[in-house]
Amino acid sequence: MTHPNxxxxxxxxxxxxxxxxxxxxxxxxxxxxILSSNILSFLxxxxxxxxxxxxxxxxxCSNLTKVHQSLSVRSLDTEGQSExxxxxxxxxxxxxxxxxxxxxxxxxxxxxxxxxxxxxYTNEFSxxxxxxxxxxxxxxxxxxxxxxxxxxxLLVIPNQTLMDxxxxxxxxxxxxxxxxxxxxxxxxxxxxxxxxxxxxxxxEPFPEQDRTAFKNILDxxxxxx
Amino acid sequence: MWLSYLSLVSxxxxxxxxxxxxxxxxxxDQKPKRQAGETCxxxxxxxxxxxxxxxxxxxxxxxxxxYTPRVYVYCWGDEMSLRAISTIESSRYSTENSTxxxxxxxxxxxxxxxxxxWFSTILTTIRxxxxxxxxxxxxxxxxxxxxxxxxxxVNGPGTCVVLxxxxxxxxxxxxSYTRIIYVESFARVRSLSLSGKLLRPFVDTFVVQWPSxxxxxTTYKGWLV
Numbered sequence: 438m439t440h441p442n443x444x445x446x447x448x449x450x451x452x453x454x455x456x457x458x459x460x461x462x463x464x465x466x467x468x469x470x471i472l473s474s475n476i477l478s479f480l481x482x483x484x485x486x487x488x489x490x491x492x493x494x495x496x497x498c499s500n501l502t503k504v505h506q507s508l509s510v511r512s513l514d515t516e517g518q519s520e521x522x523x524x525x526x527x528x529x530x531x532x533x534x535x536x537x538x539x540x541x542x543x544x545x546x547x548x549x550x551x552x553x554x555x556x557x558y559t560n561e562f563s564x565x566x567x568x569x570x571x572x573x574x575x576x577x578x579x580x581x582x583x584x585x586x587x588x589x590x591l592l593v594i595p596n597q598t599l600m601d602x603x604x605x606x607x608x609x610x611x612x613x614x615x616x617x618x619x620x621x622x623x624x625x626x627x628x629x630x631x632x633x634x635x636x637x638x639x640x641e642p643f644p645e646q647d648r649t650a651f652k653n654i655l656d657x658x659x660x661x662x
Numbered sequence: 663m664w665l666s667y668l669s670l671v672s673x674x675x676x677x678x679x680x681x682x683x684x685x686x687x688x689x690x691d692q693k694p695k696r697q698a699g700e701t702c703x704x705x706x707x708x709x710x711x712x713x714x715x716x717x718x719x720x721x722x723x724x725x726x727x728x729y730t731p732r733v734y735v736y737c738w739g740d741e742m743s744l745r746a747i748s749t750i751e752s753s754r755y756s757t758e759n760s761t762x763x764x765x766x767x768x769x770x771x772x773x774x775x776x777x778x779x780w781f782s783t784i785l786t787t788i789r790x791x792x793x794x795x796x797x798x799x800x801x802x803x804x805x806x807x808x809x810x811x812x813x814x815x816v817n818g819p820g821t822c823v824v825l826x827x828x829x830x831x832x833x834x835x836x837x838s839y840t841r842i843i844y845v846e847s848f849a850r851v852r853s854l855s856l857s858g859k860l861l862r863p864f865v866d867t868f869v870v871q872w873p874s875x876x877x878x879x880t881t882y883k884g885w886l887v
Binding site: 578579603604606647648649653657659661 | 693698711712719722724725812843849850851852853855885
C-alpha cells in the first residue's frame with residue numbers, strides 16, 4: 438500500500454521533522470508506543486527526522502540502530518514545562534551516576550532511513566518546536582501553549598493514567614475550536630495519519646496573547662479607574 | 663466563675679472571630695482610589711512550573727513602573743522561578759533609566775509537594791506559615807499603617823494559600839488591607855483547582871480563563887496567557 442505522504446527521491450532531501458514531547462512527565466504509554474516498529478515504519482515513509490523528548494520515561498530503543506551519542510548538557514528548561522527542575526534533581530539522585538550521560542545527553546538512532554534524536558530534557562524547547570514541522574505532545578498546558586503560539590500543527594495525546602485529568606479537558610476544548618488535534622494513545626496511528634495529512638490552514642491559528650486584559654484587571658483591583 | 667471564662671474562650675471569642683470574617687467577606691473594603699501617577703506595591707507568588715510560566719506571561723503585560731516596589735515570593739530550591747524573576751525584571755531595565763532595583767525576593771519552604779500525604783501536609787504547612795508570618799506580618803508590623811503590599815497576585819499551587827491567610831490575619835486585626843487577585847490557570851476549563859476552590863471566597867478578584875470554570879462572582883476576560 439502506498440501512503441499519500443510517501444516521498445519520491447527528489448523530495449526526500451527536504452527535512453521533515455516530527456517532534457514528540459511528554460515534557461518533564463512520565464508517560465511511557467506514549468514514549469514506548471512511538472518507538473514501536475509499527476509507528477516507526479509509518480513515520481519513516483514521510484518523515485526524515487523524529488525527535489523524542491521522553492521526560493522521566495526510559496523508552497525501549499531495541500528497534501533502533503544507534504548512530505551517535507553526544508554528551509552535551511541539555512538539562513534545565515526555561516519555560517512552559519512543569520516541575521522540570523525538581524524532577525531533574527530527583528531522578529539524578531535516585532538513578533545514580535551511571536545514568537548521567539543518558540540523563541543530559543542526546544542519543545541519535547536511525548530507523549529505515551529516518552533519523553531519531555532522543556533526549557530527556559532541553560533548554561531549548563521553543564527552538565525545538567520552531568525547527569519541527571509537526572508536534573505530538575502530552576496535554577500539559579505549557580507545552581500546548583508553546584506549540585500553538587509557534588503555529589505548528591499539533592496532535593495532543595492526553596495521559597489517561599493521571600489521577601486528576603483536567604489536562605485532557607483543555608486539549609479536547611481546544612480541539613473543539615479547531616486549534617489542534619487530539620486523540621488517545623490507542624488511536625495514535627490514526628491520529629498521526631490525520632496530523633501528517635492535514636492540508637494547510639485546516640487548523641485555526643491560535644490568537645496571540647491579549648496584552649490589555651490582565652493589565653486592566655490589575656489596574657481595576659488596585660484602584661486605577 | 664471558671665465556667666464563664668470557659669464560655670468566653672470557647673463560644674464568645676470564636677463567634678466574634680467568625681462574625682469578623684463574615685463581615686469582611688460580606689462587606690469588602692472600599693476600593694481605593696489611586697491617581698494615574700501614583701505607585702502601588704505588588705506582591706507576586708511564583709508557584710513553580712506551569713504556575714510560574716503563566717505568571718511570567720501575566721506580568722509581561724503590566725506597567726512595572728506603576729507597580730513598584732515588587733516583592734517576589736517563591737519556594738526554596740525553585741530555580742525556574744528565580745530565573746523567571748530575572749526574566750521579568752530584565753525587561754524593565756531596557757525601558758527604564760534607574761539602575762536601582764525596585765524589587766525584592768522572599769523564599770519560603772513549600773507547604774505541599776505533589777503527592778504529599780495530608781498529615782505531613784499539615785506539618786509542612788505550619789512550617790511555611792511561620793516563615794510567612796515572620797516576613798509578611800511581623801516584619802511589616804513595624805509600620806502597621808502601611809500594608810505588606812498593596813496588591814497580592816497569586817495563581818496557585820497550595821503554598822499561596824498561606825500567603826493569603828496571613829493577609830487575612832492583618833484584615834481581621836484591622837491593619838492595612840492588601841487586595842488579593844487570584845488567577846486560575848488556563849488549563850482549568852470546567853473546574854477550579856484545589857487552591858482556587860479554597861481561596862475563592864477570600865480574594866478580592868477571582869479570575870478564570872474559561873467561562874465554564876468559575877461561575878458567579880468570578881471575573882472572565884478571555885485567555886490571559
